[in-house]
Amino acid sequence: MFICLKVLCVVTMRNEEHSYKNVEENTTMNNHNMEEVVEERDPEHNPLNEPLLIKRNRTLSGNPLALVGSKVSYIESLDYEINENDLFKQDWRSRSRTQVLQYIFLKWLLAFFVGFLTGIIATLMNLSIENIAGYKLLAVVEYIQNERYLTGFVFFMGINLVLTFIAAILCVCFAPTAAGPGIPEIKAYLNGIDTPNMFGANVLFVKIIGSIGAVSAGLDLGKEGPLVHIGSCIASILGQGGPDNYRIKWRWLRYFNNDRDRRDLITSGASSGVCAAFRAPVGGVLFALEEVATWWRSALLWRTFFSTAVVVVVLRAFIELCHEGKCGLFGAGGLIMFDVSNVSVSYNVMDIIPVVIIGVIGGVLGSLYNYLLHKVLRLYNLINQKGKMYKLMLSLAVSLFTSVCQYGLPFLGNCTPCDPSLPESVCPTNGRSGNYKQFNCPKGHYNDLATLLLTTNDDAVKNIFSTNTPLEYQPTSIIIFFILYCILGLITFGIAVPSGLFLPIILMGSGYGRLLGIIMGPHTNIDHGLLAVLGAASLMAGSMRMTVSLCVIFLELTNNLLLLPITMIVLLIAKTVGDSFNPSIYEIILHLKGLPFMDANPEPWMRNLTVGDLVDVKPPVVTLSGVEKVSNIVDALKNTTHNGFPVMDDRVVPPTGVASEATELHGLLLRAHLIQVLKKKWFLKERRRTEEWEVREKFTWMELAEREGNIEEVAVTKHEMEMFVDLHPLTNTTPFTVLESMSVAKAVILFRQVGLRHMLVVPKYQVTGVSPVIGILTRQDLLAHNILSVFPHLAKPKGREKKN
Amino acid sequence: MFICLKVLCVVTMRNEEHSYKNVEENTTMNNHNMEEVVEERDPEHNPLNEPLLIKRNRTLSGNPLALVGSKVSYIESLDYEINENDLFKQDWRSRSRTQVLQYIFLKWLLAFFVGFLTGIIATLMNLSIENIAGYKLLAVVEYIQNERYLTGFVFFMGINLVLTFIAAILCVCFAPTAAGPGIPEIKAYLNGIDTPNMFGANVLFVKIIGSIGAVSAGLDLGKEGPLVHIGSCIASILGQGGPDNYRIKWRWLRYFNNDRDRRDLITSGASSGVCAAFRAPVGGVLFALEEVATWWRSALLWRTFFSTAVVVVVLRAFIELCHEGKCGLFGAGGLIMFDVSNVSVSYNVMDIIPVVIIGVIGGVLGSLYNYLLHKVLRLYNLINQKGKMYKLMLSLAVSLFTSVCQYGLPFLGNCTPCDPSLPESVCPTNGRSGNYKQFNCPKGHYNDLATLLLTTNDDAVKNIFSTNTPLEYQPTSIIIFFILYCILGLITFGIAVPSGLFLPIILMGSGYGRLLGIIMGPHTNIDHGLLAVLGAASLMAGSMRMTVSLCVIFLELTNNLLLLPITMIVLLIAKTVGDSFNPSIYEIILHLKGLPFMDANPEPWMRNLTVGDLVDVKPPVVTLSGVEKVSNIVDALKNTTHNGFPVMDDRVVPPTGVASEATELHGLLLRAHLIQVLKKKWFLKERRRTEEWEVREKFTWMELAEREGNIEEVAVTKHEMEMFVDLHPLTNTTPFTVLESMSVAKAVILFRQVGLRHMLVVPKYQVTGVSPVIGILTRQDLLAHNILSVFPHLAKPKGREKKN
16 A cells, blocks of 8 residues: 555656656566566666666666656566477477578688677777877867967867767657766676667667767767677667668578577677777687676687677787778777787785775775765756757767866976986877877977877876886875866766767776875885776776676786786775676666666575565466467456466366366467457457467467557457457466565566576465465566665665675 | 397396395386486487497496496486475575575585695696606606617606506506596586595595696696596585595584585585686686586576686695795696797688688597597496406506607607707707707707607697797607597596596697698698697597687686787687597597486477376375384385475365365475485474474484485384374475476476476366376486387487577
């Protein structure tokens, strides 16, 4: 009752706002079916403890900026379980040896193309960004050298605003889901949550162009997150044979029209994206494994590895091509992005103390960043939900602020004379890349703040990672750099452009590391550039909480294997420290978006609750007969939002001595399949079972795989209402079941490990006349905060021993 | 009937041999319970197709040498499932916040000590090996320089024989399970199979000393596999609080007395072992992940990573210590074992052709090696099963052959004048390590065959990996080296000493790579040293079939990140080629040992079979009542070999309108717990349920965790036989269940994903009077070849589309 009221209140609040198509209100556990609904039931139990805001943000959108307002729709779970019905088995049996080989071949071919296209798109993006940003900066340097400072500023700011505008307008108008990194949604997809409009062709297009615009505009964001999303989009589009409206209905591709194969492809795509972003093939695979994927098989490990190998070969080919100077300002640099292999790493065991300090402070800073970013995102939500204009304005304001700082702050820096041992071509530089920028300084001098600020983000990282240059940067410059990028890192991520989190954190962290290097200078002989690398690593671990994959990515970024032991220690410490404060940034975003993500570990209190208890507070399950009247099916579909219906048979007498009528569970039927049946009007005049040949002729597995269709679109005449449908051939005869006495903790493990959408609860006793299914549990029923909203007494903060 | 006869025949064959204690003959599916029995039912269905031998080898031993004969015992499955009974819940509820923190702290502390001890033992082993082998070789060189060739040979051979004898006698007499690499058994353990005597203190001791002996003796085997086993032993011993007979019964440690935590520790141990062997922390984690572990959680990834980080720090500390020359002949070399980072990797896209060729040939050679090694191991079994003397003789014979070849063959090599550009200290060398060995050559000349053969295996790898030396080795020398190590690699692995497979394959592969380099010389500009690295990688992938972990291990071994793309391609191609011929070498050994390993993917034909079909061919399940008479319990334990008994209650009337007597499934009770009940004589005079306080007082969870005890050891008086036991508090109330209509394919997935030991089969209909459990399936029931022996018609070779 209490919950009922709360929902009503939310509904009222909502109606003051606009456009809530498709939002389902059947949310509460005790009087509605909880299945496949987006909302978070009891905000007070949200670990982030934001009662007011979360209540407003109870609808889902793919956009972190517009949790309410933009594109509201409800999410579905994915069918990762193999639907073993007669049609599937028949289809599977009819596959010839050749078709099986075709399927395997195609799988590898698709993995190849995922890598190939991701590699090509990543290179083209790099090419565009380096050229746009390069020519922009060259022009600015020209103005400055001629002392036309104001014109230079107007030019710099104007270009940045235009580029930001392009990125933002595309995101706002064409693909709101393209804003942000996209990694949380991919993580959710691989967990079994289908966020709508995430992997379409329009998203891909907006993501590519938007990312080029945003990064060229010098905003404090990276192309790494977007590249992961781009890789996944490519994988998804390839797997379904093209963009939504222009799909190739190729016979070979039909086997890929299922959620399982799509999941595998998207995993490959995500790995390829990371690989293309950091030129880190092993790191990419591990990133997908550690951070993104929920399920993992060694066959997938292998195919993913293949995709990233292809990416590396493509990148390498382009690098060779560009070495000859055909790519404009793009060209310098090989496969290693931030090479620090030239430094001799001479540390001894006592250097473990500064390393520990870096790790601890990095962990604190990382979790602080998570905390503050969460606050900022909530504030941005308030602004963004006011309308598209506000979103645009916010983006442009951030761009303006960034331009002012990047252009203005270097004037505060002092001019330092170049080290005479350096050749003139190295110090000072005036071109696009390179250390020791001259900026407004006289000949033979350089401005260290300009070196760090008035450059592309990639180059800024390169410059601050530069080794054997302990005196290049003055402490004040590093402090200004660090503070500026802390502020930019917080305010930039939430705006309506494609944005990655990696680079902002690396920039912040490298500033922090270098600063620490200056402070600890006399006490350690670790190079300042290396300390910058370690600082970046520690902040990444403190915020994103990855270990092995980050370690390998840093290894591949910096090409210095001797750094490995200390990197490992920094990462472990920073993650431990960060974990004691708050969850990882991706988890925070998942929560903000209200995605029903299933964690790997059940809560300890779940052992004290049985699935029977959960079923008791749910409405009774709606079942269908093996041969069912059309009108009953239409009723079931119209009156419930269930996505799965148990199919019962009365006819079977069990093979015991006792000859009695028994109810038998035949299996589980999906809503999508029922709608297909109604659409195809596969009706029978009398109540009978269909023959096998009838099944073969009327339906194919391929048609069933289509998930489109809504019960409202189906027109059934009154005459047809009285007819029958034989549901047996369509029913998945092997659903996973649990006894009612099963603990919720184990049910959660089963649900997640096997990748279920529906879990049937069966009675633990044997009595004639009782239904063999007493309930169905779905993802929403098993989420901790949903359960706690109904059983609040369970939430004793007792410890987390089962969590590790 | 047919199968029955076959078993009888096998039994007869067996009786002609000796010592079959503990072997259970209740094997066949249709008339005995299949549970927990070692043997392979129908040898004709073994994928290796060795009807005769496998039939002889149907018992298990931990020793690849002595599949029949040595230490025969039957294996048990492990209880990875959480046994949620009243005692467990009570114990878990009673844990205070402090205890929970203690538990977490201890987990990390143990991970630390696993890494720490593995690191120290690995260093000490290295130290011993380098010194023993070093002084041996120095003396031999002395003899040769004085032209006392025969004395030199006798000395060389004698020392080698003594060292081999020490290693072999220890393995043969004290710990037969210490022979071989141990990796297959660890893999099986993590899959849920408890091979007896694998992780004891004696095994640890024998493995350390034996490995030092065998490697110092110059045998063609590595310390890598043994180090993985050593790491696992350390982890297991630490987790249980010390060696079997001297355990610390520390209160804190009691939480670790379960299979789950032990599994996690052993995973850490295996990673630490690889890390210590190759000084490859990330590679170690990935090896455990890709090759060894069956289940994986990100929390475990992280803790494993911590262990390997500790190993690296320990190794690094020792290296620093030894740089000052305090470690005898040990000292040179840093964290990178086979550093090839000094070579400039200048390859272009067209070099992909030689790379593909290396991969293809490597895959063929690798699978050929698997095939031949399998044959050799079978032959060795025949020899080894004749007795301990034969085992010893075989080992000594191999040692003799190795000595003869290593000492004699270099005399066939020509003396080559040193490159004048090399300083005299580099060429020729006469000490222990170093390229360009002088051997029998005049001053200023070196013998290239001696450089490769008369050295430790590690140095041989270093020498053949040496870069920028295309002309150092003559083609004939490389051919001799390659052929010799092919022969040694085949004949050495199966002898009764601790032996790893990594190094023999690397030696073979590097020879092959270098040979290919000489052949392809004019057509590629890849360095010959790099080709040797690639050759080694391709043979490893062709034989062991790992990808990502091998790639990282090679990266960490050679410290050359630019090699990564071509290494990836070589590995992928070699694995693909190898997979098309035969399974990986570890799978072959698992099969040879008859370990019931559960594969990740069900066979396609398993979709056409339901678990009901399996249950039908099994004997009826034996159930117990909630409150059971002692005599019934003793009967059940004595007359069956079942390890789990469903517990039924009759009393409960289901909460429906129909008031009828119903049978309710209370849960599953383990044999081990029943034996504890009988031992502790926890009997009741009358048929009643125990109160909660009684339970608390009489039993603790800790006592239940003990798995020792046999029904034969339990003495129950006639009077006690008439008493009762309340089984409710001990029963796991949340066993995993499947409906009888569930397909075997999905049951296998559930079984493996959740890590089960018993899977209850429940009826799909509801009828009063039918038991709520119609059968129990265990690991053996779900193994493909066991099922095929009963349902042979299912095995149509149709394709493997569901396998990828």
